[in-house]
Amino acid sequence: MINRRQPNKTKCQLLAFTVMFLFAQYGPMLPAQAQRIDADTLSLNTGNYTLSPKAREAAVLLGILPKVERLLEIKRAKADGSANTLTDEELGLKVDILDRVLGGSLEVRMVAGRIDRELAWAYAGHDMLQARRQRNLNMIFTANFMQIGVLGTLSGPYFLRDQAKTGTELLLLASSIGLLFSTLSLIESRSGTKKLDGGSTILADVFHIDANDKPDHRIEIITNYLNAVPPNSADKKTRIDTLVTNWKKGKYLTSESKENLEKLAAVQPAGKRYRENIPLLTKRIRMLFDTQFTIELLHEELLDLLRTVETI
């Protein structure tokens, strides 16, 4: 009985899978393609002028939601068959929206540029400490080999001349120095610090730390974007909370003490002299990349908004 039904069940599953696959492949593309081919026709036929959640968030962040909605309203009114020409009001609204979108885009570029600089700085410090550590370790290893070679070679003739005591003493000395060098290399492989320099990073904004050196440019849109909950978010966490959660999960953020956050953000409070090491710089680099990626996702929302405004 089960064996006879099995092929039918499999066929149904296969058919369902094929339908789902085709829908997943081509379903979402259809409206987009139609928009590109004949956006006005589709819009007029459906009469459905709505903003996607991402486009809506972008409009809110840029402070142009009423203008976008007004544009939608005009389009809805036109959908009943009136002329499809651009009125002065529509032109004004579109210029306004374009203006703000370009502003948002420039802000993202500016902040991404700033993070590029902070990343370059962090990488330079990281590479310098790594190179210094590697050079020191190589020197220690080489010195160890050399001293063993020299003392070992010197001890040989003593053994040959029946002066085993002196020879053994030399070998003992070589072994002791070897032990010392090995201990030094262990210490060196975990050491290496430098003074904290280069000014505070964007992470100060992420951790909400009040840095002494205020940046030269206001980044209101980005700050609001980072502190907002993304549209359709399941856990209702802000973007900053999501970043922090992921850093904790990945063990990049192991302590939320003020000092640790300040060091990660390269904030040097008055009267304190923090130093940074390789693990700290590695964590900062990772955090800066994550923040840059999150910030650049705003481009996606701006694009969504532009496309919506273009097609309506």
Place this chain on the structure above:
Amino acid sequence: MNATGSKLFNLARLLVPVILVQTLTLPAFATPKENFLDIKLTPDRDLSSEAQGYLRADAREMEQLLGVSSIVEKIKIAKQSGQDTASLPKATQNARMLLLWRMLEASEEVRRVVNQIDFDLAETHIALDGLVAKKNMTSNMLNTANFFQGGICGVVKNSMALKKYNPVARQTIAISSFSTSLLLSTINLTVPYWYHKRPDHNGNMLAHIFDPAYKPRDAQNSYLWKFFNSPVPGAPQTLTRREILVKHWQSFGGVRAGDDRTIKLVTDSPDNDINESIGLLNQRVSLLQDMKTHIEEFDACLFELHQSTTATTIASGSTGQNPPSIK
């Protein structure tokens, strides 16, 4: 001893006033040395003029560079009337469109140059990684060989000792092992200087800054080029941004003034026939990265110009004009 002491005392009596006079007078005669270690290619803010409603210094420079001063003026005046920007007259909307157009054009110029620098950086990183990998592999191989030979000779020597072999033979093996160890570790010291890469002769973006005769094809139309060939407004020195960048690299980047050989090397010049080392590639990465971040300062200036024309409210008391003292 006493005679020597009195001689020293007399010498000190003579020298101390001379040193004091030198210390006190030298700074007065010395020309102030300009510091190019930490540079900023954008003008400093003038908060007092901003409080009067004037544009920020960087935005002001940008509006002049893009040739949109009259447009910015028009928009400011229109906005001062309290009118909603969407309902401004068509002529003003056209002016706004032109402003946005120019800003987008300038922004695209930055993207284009940054893209080229990113390519140069990627190319240099690939070459650098290749050389560093080779260097590390050789160094590791030498260390491993050293351990190996020490281990093998030690096992052989001690096995011979257990079987009561001739001590001379045993010691000869030990001495050979120690000498080989010395030789291998000495060789290891020289490994960082072994590996070089033949130059690609592609030339990179650094050449555009180092070569004073360089001029791009679109120099007449390029806002970025004009920006880099003009001095920072309000700065004490009259050097162009390009010259400041070169001075900056001379201060921190290890490129001495007039050192054509190094310049040819870091710029990957077609005239260069010297192979590239790890140190040189590191230097090139550092200079390219620095150039990229300084070029991206242009984005911030554009942003400030945009902010000044987009702000919904304009500071009260604004004359709608720029202060005249801009270079």
